[in-house]
Amino acid sequence: MAELLQFVSSGLTVGAIYALVGLGFTLIYKASDIINFAQGEFVMLGGMMTVFVAMADVPLPVAALIAAIVTAGVGLALHRFAIEPARGASPVVLIMITIGASIFLRGIAQIVFDKRFHSLPPLFGSDPIQFGGAAILPQSLAVLGGAAFIVILLWLFIERTLLGKAVIATSANRLAARLIGIDTRQIVDFSFVVSAVIGAIAGILITPIALTSYDVGTLLALKGFAAAMLGGIGSAPGAVVGGLLLGMIEAMTAGYLSSNYKDAVAFLIILIVLIAIPQGLFGRAKIERV
Amino acid sequence: MLSIENVTSAYGRIEVLHGVTLHVEVGEIVTLIGANGAGKTTLLHAISGVQPITGGTIKFAGMPIEKRPAHARVAFGISQVPEGRQLFAPLSVKDNLRLGAWLRRGADLKSDIARICALFPMLESMWEKPAGALSGGQQQMLAIGRALMAKPRLLLLDEPSMGLAPNMVDHVLSVIRALKDDGLTILLVEQNAPAALAIADRAYVLETGRVALSGTAADIKADRRVREAYLGL
Numbered sequence: 039m040a041e042l043l044q045f046v047s048s049g050l051t052v053g054a055i056y057a058l059v060g061l062g063f064t065l066i067y068k069a070s071d072i073i074n075f076a077q078g079e080f081v082m083l084g085g086m087m088t089v090f091v092a093m094a095d096v097p098l099p100v101a102a103l104i105a106a107i108v109t110a111g112v113g114l115a116l117h118r119f120a121i122e123p124a125r126g127a128s129p130v131v132l133i134m135i136t137i138g139a140s141i142f143l144r145g146i147a148q149i150v151f152d153k154r155f156h157s158l159p160p161l162f163g164s165d166p167i168q169f170g171g172a173a174i175l176p177q178s179l180a181v182l183g184g185a186a187f188i189v190i191l192l193w194l195f196i197e198r199t200l201l202g203k204a205v206i207a208t209s210a211n212r213l214a215a216r217l218i219g220i221d222t223r224q225i226v227d228f229s230f231v232v233s234a235v236i237g238a239i240a241g242i243l244i245t246p247i248a249l250t251s252y253d254v255g256t257l258l259a260l261k262g263f264a265a266a267m268l269g270g271i272g273s274a275p276g277a278v279v280g281g282l283l284l285g286m287i288e289a290m291t292a293g294y295l296s297s298n299y300k301d302a303v304a305f306l307i308i309l310i311v312l313i314a315i316p317q318g319l320f321g322r323a324k325i326e327r328v
Numbered sequence: 329m330l331s332i333e334n335v336t337s338a339y340g341r342i343e344v345l346h347g348v349t350l351h352v353e354v355g356e357i358v359t360l361i362g363a364n365g366a367g368k369t370t371l372l373h374a375i376s377g378v379q380p381i382t383g384g385t386i387k388f389a390g391m392p393i394e395k396r397p398a399h400a401r402v403a404f405g406i407s408q409v410p411e412g413r414q415l416f417a418p419l420s421v422k423d424n425l426r427l428g429a430w431l432r433r434g435a436d437l438k439s440d441i442a443r444i445c446a447l448f449p450m451l452e453s454m455w456e457k458p459a460g461a462l463s464g465g466q467q468q469m470l471a472i473g474r475a476l477m478a479k480p481r482l483l484l485l486d487e488p489s490m491g492l493a494p495n496m497v498d499h500v501l502s503v504i505r506a507l508k509d510d511g512l513t514i515l516l517v518e519q520n521a522p523a524a525l526a527i528a529d530r531a532y533v534l535e536t537g538r539v540a541l542s543g544t545a546a547d548i549k550a551d552r553r554v555r556e557a558y559l560g561l
């Protein structure tokens with residue numbers, strides 16, 4: 039029982055990170071129909087930049103803030119200088135551009151930062167909390183709390199603000215959005231910025247537990263993508279549930295089977311979802327009306 | 329108010345507008361009739377800036393607008409009710425209307441919303457329902473209401489009677505006439521030529537991307553070719 043509790047707590051922690059990465063995918067996909075495979079690099083940039091700014095004797099919260107702002111700038115630049123010039127290209131081309139951007143960002147990070155692993159001091163110390171026989175890291179709670187905070191904030195934004203409705207409107211009917219005067223390019227700009235910030239926060243929160251390096255983004259992007267697929271691509275609640283579920287399945291596999299198979303689980307899930315339930319758990323099957 | 333000169337437009341390499349020239353004066357209802365594929369919707373999209381043009385000029389209130397983005401044209405006062413309503417299906421009736429005033433956000437919209445509700449009383453009972461759950465007629469009312477929320481000076485209407493029951497068609501036509509009486513200038517695209525000619529001041533007949541005929545609504549109605557091809561007489 040204590041063992042199970044231990045696996046659940048670590049599964050929820052990584053799952054929360056996958057959920058945030060999945061939300062980043064969802065937001066950009068909603069606004070622009072693009073799957074942004076540079077999403078993992080936002081996570082890497084958040085963690086790495088916080089580490090390196092903090093090294094220059096900047097207080098940690100300030101370093102984290104700077105990292106989030108710079109990552110937002112990178113997200114905006116990605117849209118403006120890489121995606122926007124190719125506007126009108128097919129989705130496959132745009133997706134390839136994001137893969138190119140992800141390789142580019144990884145290369146830059148390797149030069150600007152370094153190739154080593156780095157960590158950050160945990161937010162609330164590192165003494166594990168004993169709970170039902172399981173040892174829970176205080177940082178796990180920070181990750182879960184932070185993720186919950188972002189999810190609620192995003193939900194309030196979409197449900198309660200006119201800008202949020204404009205994002206939904208753009209995603210529901212781009213032609214109509216343009217005809218009522220919504221500058222849809224700005225909406226997509228905005229979705230890239232918010233996705234970048236969400237990614238950066240995820241990177242900052244997870245670094246004290248999982249460490250960071252210039253190339254952590256690749257695997258995180260794939261896991262986040264698997265989460266979004268599992269929940270149903272384009273569904274925000276789906277991304278959250280998919281992320282948590284994927285984290286749990288991974289932790290159980292690592293605990294009860296072998297940690298060697300941990301990463302394979304995400305790919306297995308992508309395959310199963312594609313074959314058995316392409317619309318995901320929360321997604322609606324796409325019905326073309328003629 | 330609107331003057332279009334020699335506008336050409338293409339989808340890829342296929343040119344669909346071969347130099348269209350027309351004008352709409354303040355306070356007029358001008359109708360554009362023509363068969364399927366004549367280029368009516370393409371022309372409206374070109375005026376709204378969601379379809380690129382390959383040549384010609386579009387002037388609104390004397391100002392060239394053909395290089396301005398779509399949202400700037402809405403800000404100048406050109407609103408469109410697109411073909412097939414194109415509502416934001418997952419959003420409520422209220423949110424569809426609020427978004428119609430996107431460029432005036434922050435302004436007090438109470439009186440505008442009250443005006444739309446007076447025009448289309450049936451919308452009020454559907455206030456919180458998603459637009460996708462409305463009937464065809466209600467959707468058309470909402471689409472017109474959403475376009476009016478931008479406070480346009482020129483309203484472009486694309487096939488507002490399409491797919492509506494006959495009594496609904498009459499209602500929409502009477503609303504269009506009431507909007508004209510309020511001083512709105514209207515460019516109306518219709519396949520239902522008798523209905524359009526009944527309320528229009530002037531008309532253009534568009535055939536395969538060219539203006540084939542133009543004149544007062546009465547003249548067009550009396551034209552032998554129009555009577556045969558569009559009025560079924």
